[in-house]
Amino acid sequence: MRLRLPRSLLSRNIALLVALVALSQICSLAVLLHFVQRPRIERASIIFADYVKLLDTTLASMPPDEGRAAAARLETRNTAPPQAPAETHPSLIDFFRTWQRDVFVEALQRHLPPDLLVRWDASHDEAEPAADGEAAQERLWIRIHAAGEPIWVALPMTADARASGITTALILSAALALLAALTGYLLQRHLNRPLRKLARAARRVSAGETPPPLPTNGPTEIAQVSLAFNQMTDALKQAEATRALMLAGVSHDIRTPLTKLRLAIAMALPRGSNDALVASSESYLDQIDTILQQFMDYAGSGERETPQPGDLNALAGQLVADFAGLGHEFDFEEGQLPVFAFRPIAVMRLLMNLMQNAVNYGRTGLTIRTWRDGDTACVIVADRGNGIRAEELERLKSPFSRGANARTHSGGSGLGLAIVERIARLHGGSLTFRDREGGGLEAVVRLPLNRPPAGQNGAPHTPRA
Template sequence: MRFRLPRSLLSRNIALLVALVALSQICSLTVLLHFVQRPRIERASVIFADYVKLLDAALASMPPDEGRAAAARLDARSAPPPQVAAETHPRLIDFFRAWQRDMFVEALQRNLPADLLVRWDASHDEIERAANGDTAQERLWIRIHAAGKPVWIALPMTADARASGITTALWLCAALALLAALTGYLLQRHINLPLRKLARAARRVSAGETPPPLPVDGPTEIAQVSRAFNQMTEALQQAEATRALMLAGVSHDIRTPLTKLRLAIAMALPRGSNDALVASSGSYLDQIDTILQQFMDYAGSGERETPQPGDLNALAGQLVADFAGLGHEFEFEEGDLPMFEFRPIAVMRLLMNLMQNAANYGRTGLSIRTWRDASAACVAIADRGSGIRAAELERLKSPFSRGANARTHSGGSGLGLAIVDRIARLHGGSLTFRDREGGGLEAVVRLPLHPLSAGSDTASQTPRA
C-alpha cells in the first residue's frame, strides 16, 4: 500500500510536529532507561544480593532447631513456587514493569552464588492485584539454606525494581506530546488564516472583482506575499482603468468618422443614382460597427455590472419572444429555478450570443431549456444543425477563433463564444458543449446559485467604453 502524505500544509506540519515530539520522547526514554534506571537496578540488585547472602549465612549457622523455627517465621517452603507463564497479550502499561522486574531478577541472580536461586512469583490473583495498583503483593522467591536443607522464602520487591516512577514519566511524556501537538495546531491555524484570506481574495480577482487590500502585519513571509498580492491587485486595477479609457477613446474616435463617412456617401451620391453602391457601402460600415461592438463587449463582459437578484426563466422567456419576432422559433422548456443573483445585462448577452449562433448555424430544432442541478442553475440552447461538432466548439471558445462554417456569415470577429465563456466564468460558472441525441448540438451554461459580491467602487466608477 502506497503511503500518501497529507495534502494540506496544516496536517503536514502537525504530522511532522507529532513525529518529532514522539522521536524526542523515545530518545529521552531510551536515555533514561539506559543511563538512569539500569544503574539504579544494578545497585539495588547488589544491595539485595548482600542481604540475601547475609540471611543465608545466618540461617545456615544456626542450630538445626533454631534454623527451622526461623525459616518457619519467614514462611519458608520446601517445594519451589510454580513457574510464571508469560502473558499472551501483555498490556503496554505493564511493559516497563516487566522490563525492570526481569532486569532486577537477572542482575540479582548474577550477584548470588549458583546454589541460591531466584524465581519471580506472580499468581493470577497477584497479577490482578498488581493491575489494580497493589504493588505490595509483588514477591521474589529465593532458595536459601536452613538447618542444612534448601528452602524457599518470599521477600518483598524493592522500590527500585518497581516501575511506578517510569509509568508516571510515561504519562507525563504523553501529556507533554499532546500539549505540543495542540500548541502546534493552534499556531499553524493562526499562520494559515492569512493564506485562506489570500485564496479568497485571489478567487474574487479571478471573478473580475476588486477585493479589499490584504493585511500586511503578520509574519514576515506571509506579509511579503500579501504585499505582493496587493501590488498585483493595484496594477490590475490600473490596467483595467487604462483599458476602459482606451476602449472609450477607440469607440469615440472610430465611430465618429464612420458616421461622417456614412453621411458623406449618402450625400455624394444622388438618390436613385447608385442605390447598390450605397447599400453595399452601408453594409460594410455596419460590419465594421458590429465588429467594433464585439470588441467592446468582449473587453467589458459585465465586470462593472452590479449583480442583483433575478429570474433566469423570465429573461430566457423574453429572449425567446424576441427571437420569435425575428422569425426564429425556439421551443422553451422552463425548469424550476429560484431567484438568484447574476448580472442581468451580461447574462442576456450570453443567451443572445448562443441563441444567435443556434439560429445562424443550426437553423432547425431550436430549443432552450432550464433546470436546477444541485447548487447551480443550468440553461441549454440546442439546435439540429450538422455544421460543427462539440469538440471543435471547445476550441472556438478562444478569442478570434472561427469555424469553417463561419465563412458564410459575415460581420463576426470570432469573439461570440469567447464572450459567452468569459461571462460564465465571471459568474463562477462554466460553458460546455455536447452533441445532441438525435443529431445537432447543445450548449450548456452553469451558473452558481450562491450570491455574488458586487464589484468595488473603483470598478463601478471606471468609465464605460
C-alpha cells in the same frame, strides 16, 4: 504501498510536530532507561543480594531445629516454583515492567553465589489468593539453605524492579504530544488566516472584482506576500483601465470615419445605379461595426451595471419572443426559478450570444430550458447542429477563438463565447458545454441564487480579460 502525505499545510505541520515530539520522547525515554533506570536497578539488586546472603548465612548458622522454625515463619517451599510464562502480546506498560524485572533478576543473580538461585513468579494471585484481601503481588523465589537443606523462600519484588513511574511518564509524554499538536494547530490557524484572505482576494480578482487591499501588518513573510498581491492588484486595475480607455477611443475613432464612409458611398452611388455594390459595401461596414461592438462588449461585460432582483424566466421568454419575430423559433421549457439578483443587461447579452450561436451553427432543434439545481439557477441553450469536437469546447471560451465551422460566418471576431464566460464568472457562475442526447450541442450556464454578483457593494470596477 505508497505513503500518502496529508494535503493541507495545517495537517502536514501538525503531523510533523507530533512526529518530532514523539521522536524526542522516545529518545528521552531511551536515555532515561539506559542511564538512569538501569543504574538504579543495579544498585537495588546489590542491596537486595546483600540482604539475601545475610538471610542465607543466618539460617545456615542456626541450629537445625531453630533454623527450620525460623524458615517455617517465612513463605517457603521445598520444590522449585514454575517458571513464569512469557507474555505473548505485552502492552507498552507490560514491556517496561518486564524489562525492569528482567534487568533486576539478571543483576541479582550476578551478585549472588552460584548456589543461590533466583526465579520470578507471578502466579500468586491464581494459585494462592492473598489473605485478608491483600492485593496479589509478584514474588521472587530464592533458593537458600536452612538446617543444611536447600529451600525456596518467597520474597516480594522490590519497588525499584517494578514499573513505578513509567505509567506516569508515558501519560505525561502523551499529554505533551497532544499539547504540541494543539499548539501547532493554533499557530497554523493563525498563519492560515491571512492565507485564506489571500485566496479569497485572488478568487475575487479572477471573478472580475477589485478586492480591498490586504492587511500588511502581520508576520514579515505574510506581509510581503500581501504587499506584492496589493501591488499586483493595483497594476491590474491600472492596466484594465488603460485598456478600456484605449478600446473606447479606438471604437470612437474608427466609427467616425465609418459613418463618413457610409455617407460617402450613399452620395457617390445613388440608389438604383449599382445596388449590388452598395449592398456589399454596407455589409462590410456592418461587419466592421459588429466587430467593434463585440470588442466593447468584451471590455465591459457588465461590471459597472448594478445587480438587481429579476426573473430569469421572464428575461429568457422575452428573448425567445424576439428571436421568433426574426424567424428563429426556440422551444422554451420553463422551470421553477425564484427571483434573484443579477445584472439584467449583462445576462441578456449572455443569452443573446448563446442563442445567436445556436441560430448560426445549429439552425435546427433550437431549445432553451431553465431549472433549479439546489442553490443554482441553470439555463441550457441547445441545438441540433453538427456539434463540435470535445477538445474545442474549452478553447472556444478564450478570446478570438473560433471553431472550424465558423469560417462561413465572417461577421464575428471570436469574442462571443468569451463574453458569455466573463459574464457567468462575474456572477460567480460557470459556462460548460456537453453533447446533446440525440445529436447537437448544449451550452449550460449556472448562476448562483444566493451569492451577490461581484461588485454589488457599489465599488467601481474595471473590466478584466
